[in-house]
Amino acid sequence: xxxxxxxxxxxxxxxxxxxxxxxxxxxxxxxxxxxxxxxxxxxxxxxxxxxxxxxxxxxxxxxxxxxxxxxxxxxxxxxxxxxxxxxxxxxxxxxxxxxxxxxxxxxxxxxxxxx
Amino acid sequence: xxxxxxxxxxxxxxxxxxxxxxxxxxxxxxxxxxxxxxxxxxxxxxxxxxxxxxxxxxxxxxxxxxxxxxxxxxxxxxxxxxxxxxxxxxxxxxxxxxxxxxxxxxxxxxxxxx
Numbered sequence: 490x491x492x493x494x495x496x497x498x499x500x501x502x503x504x505x506x507x508x509x510x511x512x513x514x515x516x517x518x519x520x521x522x523x524x525x526x527x528x529x530x531x532x533x534x535x536x537x538x539x540x541x542x543x544x545x546x547x548x549x550x551x552x553x554x555x556x557x558x559x560x561x562x563x564x565x566x567x568x569x570x571x572x573x574x575x576x577x578x579x580x581x582x583x584x585x586x587x588x589x590x591x592x593x594x595x596x597x598x599x600x601x602x603x604x
Numbered sequence: 605x606x607x608x609x610x611x612x613x614x615x616x617x618x619x620x621x622x623x624x625x626x627x628x629x630x631x632x633x634x635x636x637x638x639x640x641x642x643x644x645x646x647x648x649x650x651x652x653x654x655x656x657x658x659x660x661x662x663x664x665x666x667x668x669x670x671x672x673x674x675x676x677x678x679x680x681x682x683x684x685x686x687x688x689x690x691x692x693x694x695x696x697x698x699x700x701x702x703x704x705x706x707x708x709x710x711x712x713x714x715x716x717x718x
Contacts (some may be wrong), residue, residue, distance in 0.1 A: 493647070508672070531710035532694065533646075545705045579647055582704075590636045590655040593706070595647035 491516065493596035495580050501547055501602045507568040510599045514561050514582030520544075521563040522593060523555060526577040535578075539585075567601075575603045606631040608697050610709035617685045618717050625680040625712045627695030637678040638696040638706070639669055648694060654678060665689070685716045 494513045502508050514521050520590035523535040534547040555565040559595075561582075567574055577600050579592035607630045617623045629635055636655055640648040652663025659671045669680045678695060695709040 524708075533708070534705045537705055543702060547705065581648070589625040590653065590700075592638060592650040592653055593639075593648075594650065597645075597647045 493580055493582050493594050495513075495578075495596035495599050497599060500602045501604065502570050503604050504570055504572060506570050507566065507602060508570060509564055509566045510578055510580075510601075512563045512580030512582075512596060514580075515594055518584050518594070520583045520585060520591075521557055521561065522581045522583075523528065523563070523565050524579045524581065525549075526579055526598070527575075532579070535565065563566055570603045572595035572603050575601060577601075580594070584600075606635075606697055606699050606704060606707050608695050608707055608709035609697055610693075610712045612712050613710075614713045614715065616715045616717060619687055620658065620684050623682050623685040623689070623716070625693050625695075625714060627678045627680065627709060628676050629678060629695070629697040630676060631697055631699040633699050633701040636698045636700060637669075637671060638698075639663065639667070639678075639680050640696065640708075642692040642694065642711075644691075651680070651693075669718045685714075687716045687718050690714055690716045 496511045520539045522537040525533045537545040541557045552568045557563045577598045579598045580596045583591040583593045638653045639651040642648045652661050654671045662668045669698045692711045694711045696706050698706045
């Protein structure tokens with residue numbers, strides 16, 4: 490079974506631009522979560538989608554948004570990029586979400602650099 | 605609110621020696637607890653989890669963890685460390701009640717020296 494895939498793997502953008510990251514979960518998984526990983530803050534939860542509905546949202550500004558499609562693929566968008574948005578963005582999928590005690594399976598991440 | 609503390613940023617251990625990576629948690633109810641490992645330029649890989657039942661949980665690559673409710677801890681252990689175990693380890697917790705997301709600790713970098 491194929492793992493979680495994320496595209497692109499690397500991105501370089503300038504301040505003020507916007508970016509869209511994509512995540513394809515493991516086949517059959519309906520829950521997709523997004524995390525931001527930085528050296529200083531560690532792993533911070535962005536949002537979780539389940540069957541196209543946002544089930545949870547972390548403490549990030551409205552510039553960060555996401556969506557999930559009927560095939561469970563998910564995208565996240567960051568508008569008006571700031572230098573502090575430079576990070577590794579990780580996507581994770583699970584069958585029903587961590588609420589049922591399910592472990593998450595992570596993709597390799599998208600490394601975003603904002604100049 | 606739920607939280608996780610990994611008190612050590614770095615743990616060094618000699619190859620062949622036992623290793624322990626510490627984790628304490630705080631939740632209002634009962635927890636689901638997880639350990640993940642991250643190798644350079646990779647996403648996180650699931651190691652093990654505590655849901656219910658036996659307090660000693662065995663996971664991948666010879667790792668195990670012990671759930672201690674009174675001390676609110678979930679330390680990761682391995683009897684004999686390998687150089688290939690060198691990586692970044694994350695503990696995570698989720699309250700069974702409500703609809704809160706998984707919360708991760710800041711991570712502990714394990715370095716196994718040959």
